[in-house]
Amino acid sequence: MTTLQHRRRETPDSHDYPTRSYDLVKEFVIALALVTGLSLVLAGIFSSPDDPSITMSGWAKAAPSDVVATAAGELAGTTTSATYGAPYNHASEGQSVLGLKLQKWGGVGIPVNSADLVLQPLRGVAGDPRTALALAAWDAMSPTQQTQAATAYADALAKAPDGDPTAVAAGNYGPVPALAQAFLRLAQSGGLEGSLTSSGTFYGGDQTRSMLLLADGAYLEDTAVADHLGGDQWGMMNEVGNYPGQPWMWLYTFWYQVKPFSTSENADAQVWMLMMGLTLVLMFLPWIPGLRSIPRWIPVHRLVWRDHYRRRSS
Amino acid sequence: MSSAPTTERGTWTEAVRNRLSHTVPEGQVLPDRQPAYVASWIYVFGVLTLAGLFVVIGSGVVLSMGGATWWHTSSLGHFVNSVHLWSVELFFACMVIHLWGKFWMAAWRGHRGLTWVTGVVAFLTSIGAAFTGYLTQSNFSSQWISGEAKDGINSIGVGSWFNVLNPAQMLMWHIVLLPLGVGVIAVMHIVLVRRHGVVPPLGDEEATS
Amino acid sequence: MGIAFAAGTYVHWGVVSISLTNLLIIVGMIVIFVLALVIPFPGDHGSPTDGGDS
Numbered sequence: 001m002t003t004l005q006h007r008r009r010e011t012p013d014s015h016d017y018p019t020r021s022y023d024l025v026k027e028f029v030i031a032l033a034l035v036t037g038l039s040l041v042l043a044g045i046f047s048s049p050d051d052p053s054i055t056m057s058g059w060a061k062a063a064p065s066d067v068v069a070t071a072a073g074e075l076a077g078t079t080t081s082a083t084y085g086a087p088y089n090h091a092s093e094g095q096s097v098l099g100l101k102l103q104k105w106g107g108v109g110i111p112v113n114s115a116d117l118v119l120q121p122l123r124g125v126a127g128d129p130r131t132a133l134a135l136a137a138w139d140a141m142s143p144t145q146q147t148q149a150a151t152a153y154a155d156a157l158a159k160a161p162d163g164d165p166t167a168v169a170a171g172n173y174g175p176v177p178a179l180a181q182a183f184l185r186l187a188q189s190g191g192l193e194g195s196l197t198s199s200g201t202f203y204g205g206d207q208t209r210s211m212l213l214l215a216d217g218a219y220l221e222d223t224a225v226a227d228h229l230g231g232d233q234w235g236m237m238n239e240v241g242n243y244p245g246q247p248w249m250w251l252y253t254f255w256y257q258v259k260p261f262s263t264s265e266n267a268d269a270q271v272w273m274l275m276m277g278l279t280l281v282l283m284f285l286p287w288i289p290g291l292r293s294i295p296r297w298i299p300v301h302r303l304v305w306r307d308h309y310r311r312r313s314s
Numbered sequence: 315m316s317s318a319p320t321t322e323r324g325t326w327t328e329a330v331r332n333r334l335s336h337t338v339p340e341g342q343v344l345p346d347r348q349p350a351y352v353a354s355w356i357y358v359f360g361v362l363t364l365a366g367l368f369v370v371i372g373s374g375v376v377l378s379m380g381g382a383t384w385w386h387t388s389s390l391g392h393f394v395n396s397v398h399l400w401s402v403e404l405f406f407a408c409m410v411i412h413l414w415g416k417f418w419m420a421a422w423r424g425h426r427g428l429t430w431v432t433g434v435v436a437f438l439t440s441i442g443a444a445f446t447g448y449l450t451q452s453n454f455s456s457q458w459i460s461g462e463a464k465d466g467i468n469s470i471g472v473g474s475w476f477n478v479l480n481p482a483q484m485l486m487w488h489i490v491l492l493p494l495g496v497g498v499i500a501v502m503h504i505v506l507v508r509r510h511g512v513v514p515p516l517g518d519e520e521a522t523s
Numbered sequence: 524m525g526i527a528f529a530a531g532t533y534v535h536w537g538v539v540s541i542s543l544t545n546l547l548i549i550v551g552m553i554v555i556f557v558l559a560l561v562i563p564f565p566g567d568h569g570s571p572t573d574g575g576d577s
Contacts (some may be wrong), residue, residue: 009519010424010519010520011424011425011513011514012514012518012519012520013424013511013514014349014424014510014511014513014514017349017350017351017514018350019347019348019350020347020348020350020353021347022345022346022348022352023346024345024346024361025344027361028361028365031358031361031362031364032365032368032369034365035365035366035368035369035401036369038400038404039369039373039400039401039404040397042396042400042403042404043393043396043397043399043400046396046400047392048396048398048399048400049455050385050386050392050395050453051453051454051455052453052454053456053457054454054457084468086468086471086473086474087468087473094468094469095469102469102471103468103469103470103471104471106470106471106472106473107471107474108474109473109475110473110474110477205480206479206480206483207460207479207480207481208477208479208480211457211460211461214457215461220457220458220461224458226530227530228530228531228533228540229455231462233540234539234540234541235462236462237541237542237545238531238542238545239455240454240455240530241529241530242531242532242542242543242544243399243531243544244403244545246444246448247545247548248410248441257538257539257540258538268468268469269469269470271466272466272469272470279434279438283430283431283434284431285417285422285430286422286423286427286430287427294417295417295419296420300418300560301418301419301420301515301516303354303560303561304354304356304415304418304419304560305351305354305515305516307353308351308353308515309515311350312518353564353566354559354564355558355559355560355562355564356556356559359559403548407548407551407552407555414556415556415559
């Protein structure tokens with residue numbers, strides 16, 4: 001703005017300058033040919049990764065103890081999804097930033113009962129008296145008894161060598177071990193595929209419940225970490241194998257690698273707010289004093305317009 | 315706004331026509347001449363980005379013909395997916411180099427602030443489009459990325475409406491909503507460039523009296 | 524069902540951990556940026572006129 005201290009410098013109208021012939025359409029056609037050609041060549045040489053999904057049966061075969069532990073945790077209400085908060089349940093207030101309880105304010109718009117992630121598929125099993133009995137026993141217990149039995153079993157699994165269900169110490173676990181084993185058998189047989197997605201609807205399409213169950217186990221994350229995709233491995237930037245990832249995510253994932261974010265329970269909300277702020281700085285750069293003057297102080301532009309400056313001085 | 319002779323009752327059509335015809339100076343929609351200072355290879359990265367967007371959308375259109383899971387079972391589909399991935403990498407590389415160039419040229423000068431803003435918005439919208447693309451792969455990467463991303467989106471209270479665990483929703487955002495967004499913003503950005511012309515060199519400013 | 528891909532090659536420097544591929548992409552972009560600034564652009568390097576041709 002014009003002030004008493006200095007007059008505002010006005011950028012000249014670009015249309016007042018001498019011109020040269022410049023074929024924009026030819027330039028675009030050449031650019032299109034170049035990018036198309038490069039894309040085809042790069043695709044031909046390097047291809048693209050297609051790492052197969054983790055199926056429920058694949059999970060059960062690769063990490064059966066993890067499936068059993070996850071089932072016990074869902075029944076005990078101790079898994080990540082069971083204690084998540086919005087949008088799945090009211091178990092936690094969730095994350096906040098600058099005193100704003102954004103997660104909670106979002107509300108429980110996708111209600112998910114974590115115990116039902118295990119019980120619903122089991123209730124659909126026909127012709128298995130063992131499972132039917134275990135379910136009947138579970139339903140006959142009070143909520144407090146259910147939580148006690150499931151928690152005790154989950155704790156015992158954690159203490160067993162390698163989390164092996166066959167090596168669990170004797171205890172009063174009610175029908176929980178039977179339910180967890182039935183769930184593992186169902187998963188191994190392939191009966192769990194789609195059960196939490198399209199059961200009762202045929203078409204499905206929404207993988208929320210299946211993904212929450214899978215993410216409650218350790219196998220998904222273990223697989224990701226082995227592929228260098230973990231959150232504290234700059235994973236947001238990475239792709240499996242040696243494929244190109246998302247280099248443009250470098251700053252977003254950077255914050256997760258350093259304190260205070262790396263040890264914060266509110267890291268996601270905090271990093272989001274920080275990146276939102278930095279994005280606004282980038283967006284409104286033309287109006288930010290100091291930052292907008294950097295191109296004048298560091299004259300990279302003298303390379304761009306060197307012919308023009310030479311002509312002007314001669 | 316209108317300088318043309320009007321009928322007794324100005325029509326909406328006339329108003330829109332006049333508005334449109336004044337958006338870009340006469341002869342500047344597709345000029346065949348540029349200011350003489352437009353003479354550096356840095357200037358080609360805008361059009362390279364645009365070309366990249368065409369290849370991204372073009373390969374995406376072919377993928378759409380085969381469907382969302384075509385690339386898992388067809389080697390042609392897999393190749394087209396690879397073209398889509400690499401054209402996205404080229405698109406982002408050219409866009410960022412274009413951003414670097416425009417920053418060092420302080421290209422927002424001379425009432426070009428909105429050009430800069432639309433460029434940044436195009437960048438952000440493109441990131442969103444790429445993100446939903448990664449969610450649409452229907453493989454392990456989609457499983458892991460959705461599982462991680464849900465925590466970020468849920469933490470700010472948006473997860474009930476933008477459910478990254480729902481591929482049926484994310485696919486639609488990826489192939490309809492976000493490409494439309496990128497396209498509209500790219501058109502606005504390019505119209506603004508044609509409207510104001512390429513920014514003159516730093517140091518050519520005149521002091522106003 | 525196991526891990527389909529082994530993790531790629533990663534470069535570590537302090538807190539930074541970046542895949543070799545991503546690093547090459549970023550370095551490549553910087554190189555291309557510098558080249559775009561220094562390589563002469565074809566056309567008339569003398570005085571342009573309104574009727575001039577490149």
